[in-house]
Amino acid sequence: MADLEALAAAARAKGWATGPGDVESIRKQAASLGWAEAAPRRGDTAVSVLHPVTESAAHPNSLSAVYGLGQQPLHTDGAHLQVPPDVLVFICDRPSATSTRLWRPDVLARRRRPLSTTSALSHGMFLVRNGRDSFYAPVLSGSGYRYEPGCMTPCDARAREVQEYFEQQLSRASAHVWSAGQVLVVDNRRALHAQSAVAEGDLERELTRIAFRIGAGR
Amino acid sequence: MIAPYDHEALWSKAKVFLNRAMDPDPGRSFDEQALWASAALELLGKAALARVSPLLIAEPTEEGVNILIATGLIEGTAKFTSVSASTIFKRCQRAFRPFSAADALKFAEARNEYLHGVQRGRNLSSMQEHRKSRG
Numbered sequence: 001m002a003d004l005e006a007l008a009a010a011a012r013a014k015g016w017a018t019g020p021g022d023v024e025s026i027r028k029q030a031a032s033l034g035w036a037e038a039a040p041r042r043g044d045t046a047v048s049v050l051h052p053v054t055e056s057a058a059h060p061n062s063l064s065a066v067y068g069l070g071q072q073p074l075h076t077d078g079a080h081l082q083v084p085p086d087v088l089v090f091i092c093d094r095p096s097a098t099s100t101r102l103w104r105p106d107v108l109a110r111r112r113r114p115l116s117t118t119s120a121l122s123h124g125m126f127l128v129r130n131g132r133d134s135f136y137a138p139v140l141s142g143s144g145y146r147y148e149p150g151c152m153t154p155c156d157a158r159a160r161e162v163q164e165y166f167e168q169q170l171s172r173a174s175a176h177v178w179s180a181g182q183v184l185v186v187d188n189r190r191a192l193h194a195q196s197a198v199a200e201g202d203l204e205r206e207l208t209r210i211a212f213r214i215g216a217g218r
Numbered sequence: 219m220i221a222p223y224d225h226e227a228l229w230s231k232a233k234v235f236l237n238r239a240m241d242p243d244p245g246r247s248f249d250e251q252a253l254w255a256s257a258a259l260e261l262l263g264k265a266a267l268a269r270v271s272p273l274l275i276a277e278p279t280e281e282g283v284n285i286l287i288a289t290g291l292i293e294g295t296a297k298f299t300s301v302s303a304s305t306i307f308k309r310c311q312r313a314f315r316p317f318s319a320a321d322a323l324k325f326a327e328a329r330n331e332y333l334h335g336v337q338r339g340r341n342l343s344s345m346q347e348h349r350k351s352r353g
Binding site (some may be wrong): 064123125136137138159 | 219220227234237241265
């Protein structure tokens with residue numbers, strides 16, 4: 001089994017990391033590290049089993065309700081929360097032909113980025129919709145990203161520039177192909193992810209997701 | 219629930235208003251841009267004071283409800299009322315040099331004339347003239 005702490009450290013440096021593992025081992029290791037499991041949505045459990053769903057079958061506030069079985073946009077999970085989860089762990093028990101796209105603002109991406117976009121990441125403001133707890137926020141606060149076009153509406157020209165930028169970056173995102181018994185650890189504040197369009201014959205795809213807040217241990 | 223005196227939230231909202239004032243949007247008139255800018259100024263002052271202590275923006279009353287909320291001693295449904303724009307600006311002048319309460323109040327008065335009066339607002343007109351003269 002992979003060492004969760006080592007995977008998280010690698011994800012912190014590179015955006016994500018993979019290794020062998022299962023749900024039980026990940027939860028045990030996380031508990032011993034003092035990580036708190038975090039439900040990404042009110043009323044949800046911290047451990048979610050993700051299946052491909054059509055628009056009509058999806059949770060009304062989810063990206064699947066908009067994109068269904070198609071390509072999702074790059075996003076972070078729990079963007080509507082005041083404090084989004086720090087780390088996401090995806091666990092796959094059987095192979096899947098549907099990849100997960102992953103993107104992080106590495107040196108190359110930063111070099112390619114226009115100066116105005118760099119500024120817009122910190123100063124373009126979005127309305128983050130979360131019922132009575134809605135608030136305004138930029139995409140980048142300190143070194144932490146928050147972005148999910150389903151719950152974040154751009155309020156100004158800078159924010160619209162950011163939205164376009166992330167749409168363009170999808171073509172530069174890496175594709176992680178799933179094999180059985182594999183764990184993908186994503187640093188949810190440094191990397192964005194997206195489910196690719198569901199491959200033909202892959203409607204039974206099943207991924208377990210656990211979101212964690214690392215807090216002071218980060 | 220975000221606290222009404224949360225300085226980060228006040229700062230973020232001030233940025234929303236500032237961006238609305240400064241966006242290169244040809245459909246937005248100078249009047250509207252000035253309105254957003256003056257609203258942003260008050261929020262910026264509040265954010266700066268609340269960052270030091272939320273007590274600095276709590277309206278003092280006999281019961282002290284706002285001060286108790288700002289100190290975190292009471293929570294719940296009580297409504298938090300902050301001090302007036304004029305008080306915010308005076309406190310900012312004392313605390314943060316070279317902030318000028320007199321200049322900030324001109325913006326606030328122009329906004330009030332624009333929002334509540336029948337005219338466009340004398341100060342607003344002079345601000346636009348000033349901007350034109352600076353090119």
